[in-house]
Amino acid sequence: MIEVINQYAKTYSDPPEGVRRAGRGLIVRDGKVLLSYEKNTDVYMSPGGGIEQGESIEECCVRELREETGYEVRILRPLIVINEYCFETLYESNYFACEITGKCDNSLTDVEVEHGLMPVWVEIAKALEIFGAYASKREDIGSLYLREFTVLNKYLKTKAAAL
Numbered sequence: 001m002i003e004v005i006n007q008y009a010k011t012y013s014d015p016p017e018g019v020r021r022a023g024r025g026l027i028v029r030d031g032k033v034l035l036s037y038e039k040n041t042d043v044y045m046s047p048g049g050g051i052e053q054g055e056s057i058e059e060c061c062v063r064e065l066r067e068e069t070g071y072e073v074r075i076l077r078p079l080i081v082i083n084e085y086c087f088e089t090l091y092e093s094n095y096f097a098c099e100i101t102g103k104c105d106n107s108l109t110d111v112e113v114e115h116g117l118m119p120v121w122v123e124i125a126k127a128l129e130i131f132g133a134y135a136s137k138r139e140d141i142g143s144l145y146l147r148e149f150t151v152l153n154k155y156l157k158t159k160a161a162a163l
Contacts, residue, residue: 033122044122058096080154
């Protein structure tokens with residue numbers, strides 16, 4: 001059974017005004033993690049995004065990684081689900097450990113282009129440092145960084161336990 005972690009901001013209304021389900025991929029290779037970086041907003045995150053009509057959460061993950069990073073991926077296993085609540089919306093992020101199977105053309109949305117979204121490989125220690133600064137960020141970015149910090153630490157613990 002996949003672990004579900006609830007990480008809520010200071011305020012929470014039940015039920016939330018909105019719910020957004022997302023599929024996200026975690027790819028680690030040669031001591032680095034693949035992240036999406038918004039150079040115009042200076043924000044890092046795991047690649048992924050919202051589920052589309054008629055799509056499974058796994059299909060969403062594969063599509064989003066293709067669109068954002070230009071990599072074809074295969075899901076290895078479910079990793080964790082993080083529920084976070086921010087600005088009256090419940091965000092359900094379904095993370096999958098993935099591996100790269102090929103290259104393709106990316107396909108960014110207008111907002112992603114405006115934000116300067118690009119794939120970057122970041123040393124794991126540096127990613128933990130970036131995401132570990134979640135408490136110093138404004139609420140929405142702090143929530144995102146706490147989510148990423150939690151997921152990356154969970155991945156590292158499960159990897160260490162497997163050795």
